Amino acid sequence: MKCSRPQWAFTLIRTAMAAAGTSACLAWALVAGTGYSQAGSAEQAPQSAGSPRLSVETLSGVEDAVDSRRAEQLASKIAELDSIVFEKQQLEGDLRTAKSELSAIELQLQNTKKLIRSEVDGFLGQSTDRKRLDDLLDEHKGSAESAATIAERVSALEKDLGSKHLKFSVATRDVERLKSQLAAEMRERNSRKIQAIARKLDKTIRFEQSVSFRCSASKSLSACLAEHRNDGQMSQWVLDNYQRALAADIRDQVADVTLDTAWYRYRTRTDFVQASMSLDGTVNAQMNIEATVTAKKMMPCAILDVSYEQCDSKMHSLIVRSNKYGDQVRINDQDYGATPVSLVLDGGIYEIQVTVGGTTQQRTLSLKADQVLNFKF
Template sequence: MEAGSSIFSRPQGSRGARAVLAAGAVGSLLMTLVMSTGYSQADSAPQAPQLAKLSAPDTLSTVAAPSESAADSPRAEQLAGKIAELDAILLEKQKLEDALRAEKSELAAVQLQLANSKKLIRLEVDDFLGQSAERKRLDELLDEHKRSAEAEKAIGERVEALEKDLGSQHLKFSLAARDVDRLKTQLAAEVRERNSKKIQAIARKLDKTIRFEQSVSFRCSASKSLAACLAEHRNDGQMSQWVLENYQRVLAEDIREQVAHVDLDTAWYRYRTRTDFAQASMSLDGTVNAQMNVEATITAKKMMPCAILDVPYEQCDSKTHSLIVRSNKYDDRVRINDQEHGATPVSLVLDSGVYDIQVTSGGITQKRTLSLKGDQVVNFKF
């Protein structure tokens, strides 16, 4: 709206109308006051004679007219008392009626004033909206409000759609995450089972007795005999490396189906050796050249299969057992913990634990839940 505008600065036509309304309101107030005053005078005037008449001695004398002595009777005293009581009640009633008329008159004046005030307010609003500049600004505000409301509705619809899509995506994500977790669990079980099989296959081939020949050359005192030099010779510093190289070569050949490349560490096993010399010679300067036969008995540590496969060591700590599944059918299929294992008989080496075994033949499936704590054979009969 225009700066500095006021509801008191308006065209002359509206001022005249407001003056007429204001004059009417004042006149109505004066008329109400006069009427209320007149009512109270007119209403109270006639009552005085009535009260006087009711309480006049003539009334009592008329009632007591039968005899002079009757005026002194108890009933006359009672009648006079009742009349006095009635006059008092009537006077109180008159006061209440006067007060009621005054309140009604004041209420009418206030209602009339309120109606005139509403008219004046309507004239002020009409006069305010009648100015073209103010109406244009109001129209602009209404248009802006309409545009804002439409934008709010559009954005709200987009937000609602996005929230709906987001909720759908959240549900999809939850389902997909659950599937991923389930697949991870199944994959981990598969990997663990596959590693367990490899561990068992490798573990059976780790303990070995290997034999190999090794050429040695060392210096000894020229004053000693060849036999004495050979008896005093110790190969402790080189023997560990000789055993490692030959053991790794032999083991790699034995477990090539389970492991493509074998790189052993001397900390993974223990060994004992026995040596003898196949041939030896000694030069004049004390240099001994000999061909040595070595027999090494190697005992693998419990964690060695896991170290070779590079899997967690706890898989090598767990106890494993043999499980054999059989049935009286030849066209059956075996599933253990949701993994296919072909037709019976099925022979597995598994860790201790609980296994769900299913055997299906001819469209019929039999199920058993087994707590594997030792070697066990399970038979299914259809």
């Protein structure tokens, strides 16, 4: 059997490249299966479609809206998750390289085995010398030792990668839990603001307004005043005065109030308190206007720029008390301090814990109406 080195070397390289490609696809499947892509790591690894993009910058708007310890915890946990993803990507790259090397060395072993068989056949047939056979046996032994070493490295990398996958899953779960808690905290704060604002929206405002218009000089002043309509201007007058009055009332909840006429309804009553008419029919008058404004249900959410669902949901009062001093209340994994605790919450399921010393009592509450919970120790 004749086999020149350039030919089988070319076959070895081509087969090794194919094996490396298969390993790379398998490693990429592992990355895509995690459901997470590190922001800014596009040069290190392809990003799977639909993966959430988590980064500290994502929190900037949330931290501005809610000065919360939960937001800091979430930022720290996301940073930890980014670090795990980076380490996992490095391990996956090392694993791809090691598997490629293993495939190449295994292919080399197969080729050396074929050559050894050929040389043995030639040796037994007295067509070759012993030195050629010894060289091939030494080459095969070295390849076998390299294959064993690389196989051990692949096994160790797979073990490390499995451990990293576990850490990634735990960190991802913690991030989702913190995001949920932060969203609940924001929702509760918004709910309190909605309740505070809603009580101040319906109001009656009174203001004066000067008008000037043309009327037929043949008509009397009273007839001109009776015929005059302010429909085109009244909406803007009410908006300006209502916005000014409301901004003063809710400045504690909202720093800058900009209203839209679609957020409320109104009715007005006008009286002319002073009027004059010139010879050319120009009427100048002073009006007293009383406007009764009724807010629409979604108006508090529109002012706060939050989801309208919060204005549609039914809110209930929850009061938690106990018979001990120095207790601590925890609702849905969020601390509320010592009793009595008074909250306005959406209807739903709540896990309520009260701890005194080392003793904790817990109740699961389905909040469907205003309720008071008393804990006795």
